[in-house]
Amino acid sequence: MxxxxxxxxxxxxxxxxxxxxxxxxxxxAGFVEQTITEATTEAAVPxxxxxxxxxxxxxxxxxxxxxxxxxxxxxxxxxxxxxxLGGAGDGSSLAGAPPISLSGGQGGTxxxxxxxxxxxxxxxxxxxxxxxxxMPWGWGRNQFTSSGLSTESGTAEGYAFDPGAAANAETxxxxxxxxxxxxxxxxxxxxxxxxxxxGSAPSVWVNLDGALTFWYSDPAISPWTCPEDGGDCTPTxxxxxxxxxxxxxxxxxxxxxxxxxxFAYGSETWEGAVTRTAQAxxxxxxxxxxxxxxxxxxxxxxxxxxxxxxxxxxxxxYPIVSADEAFGRLSDPRFGAQRSGGVIALRDxxxxxxxxxxxxxxxxxxxxxxxxxxxxTEVHIVEARLGLASQWQADGSVLIVPAYEFTDSDGGTWSVxxxxxESLDFGTE
Numbered sequence: 001m002x003x004x005x006x007x008x009x010x011x012x013x014x015x016x017x018x019x020x021x022x023x024x025x026x027x028x029a030g031f032v033e034q035t036i037t038e039a040t041t042e043a044a045v046p047x048x049x050x051x052x053x054x055x056x057x058x059x060x061x062x063x064x065x066x067x068x069x070x071x072x073x074x075x076x077x078x079x080x081x082x083x084x085l086g087g088a089g090d091g092s093s094l095a096g097a098p099p100i101s102l103s104g105g106q107g108g109t110x111x112x113x114x115x116x117x118x119x120x121x122x123x124x125x126x127x128x129x130x131x132x133x134x135m136p137w138g139w140g141r142n143q144f145t146s147s148g149l150s151t152e153s154g155t156a157e158g159y160a161f162d163p164g165a166a167a168n169a170e171t172x173x174x175x176x177x178x179x180x181x182x183x184x185x186x187x188x189x190x191x192x193x194x195x196x197x198x199g200s201a202p203s204v205w206v207n208l209d210g211a212l213t214f215w216y217s218d219p220a221i222s223p224w225t226c227p228e229d230g231g232d233c234t235p236t237x238x239x240x241x242x243x244x245x246x247x248x249x250x251x252x253x254x255x256x257x258x259x260x261x262x263f264a265y266g267s268e269t270w271e272g273a274v275t276r277t278a279q280a281x282x283x284x285x286x287x288x289x290x291x292x293x294x295x296x297x298x299x300x301x302x303x304x305x306x307x308x309x310x311x312x313x314x315x316x317x318y319p320i321v322s323a324d325e326a327f328g329r330l331s332d333p334r335f336g337a338q339r340s341g342g343v344i345a346l347r348d349x350x351x352x353x354x355x356x357x358x359x360x361x362x363x364x365x366x367x368x369x370x371x372x373x374x375x376x377t378e379v380h381i382v383e384a385r386l387g388l389a390s391q392w393q394a395d396g397s398v399l400i401v402p403a404y405e406f407t408d409s410d411g412g413t414w415s416v417x418x419x420x421x422e423s424l425d426f427g428t429e
Contacts, residue, residue, distance in 0.1 A: 178255030
């Protein structure tokens, strides 16, 4: 390239060179050799200890996995899981009123997909508007009306998880022993751990959060563990029975000092699965709490277990608003009236009785002056149920507070906190 080409203002490469602040600067003597030496010297490459780094990362992704697992359980009508729900003793019926969730434990108002609901009701709870057909991940806008709701306020019991009562080596050790994990509990990086944390053997991890959430896994039992010789990774095996999975979970609860009869149990698997899962929901005042224990079992044994080690304690009575006043919170921005995007993701391929057909072309280009689509769903609330829902606090503690579950005229359900405003802290810090 000659000088004229280098200085041509119409040449983008020339303009880029002209803008380079290092243009014309020559490296000092020995700079290239020093840079190569530093880049290829072993000491210049930091090596992280795998177990420590995994322990640091786990608190960030495990709660997300737990939320996803809970939504899969609720999504039995979406065609992804075949649920078999068991009672506290013999697996004959699911004990207690259904759990109420306040947007996955973060507060606010949420549409829920409830097992046993009519398909049309689930469609409405998940869809929210006609725009759902083309934008299944979208959020809905709703106009609420109601009839027949009580105007009586009062008080209701509140509860909390007590992590301090179980955040010790004895409790963690008992959990590890129940699961057959060898080793002494170690407190490091904000977690209690037992066993190697590098995936080489069974291990237990307990997070120092407000519920003392824990995770156990055994890579040797997991049907998805690939052989070290690089052989076939296809999982094989026959899922254990519903009762076997529930019994295994009951045994873990009992070994950690829980009353296994104080939980409601459910179990599910799916077509082609090689494992079965079971859940245990704590029962408080006849209500299932939305912080369940879960186990996954394979033909060879227990693959994984998760749950909340902290016991539940009473906090006394909270003032609560009436069902009619709580209904008004569905339209109050402070209470975050919205539908759950996670539940939307669990839908099947039918909405409103029509089969979804994949598009073969993009939408038509809007014309001049096209109306702005702003779909609003009419939701008529006809019933309210007072129950309990967990609420994660800013400091990491976990309350179990009174909450209302509303049922609309199509059978869909919505939830909102029932605690009166004088007992709510609206602060953001």
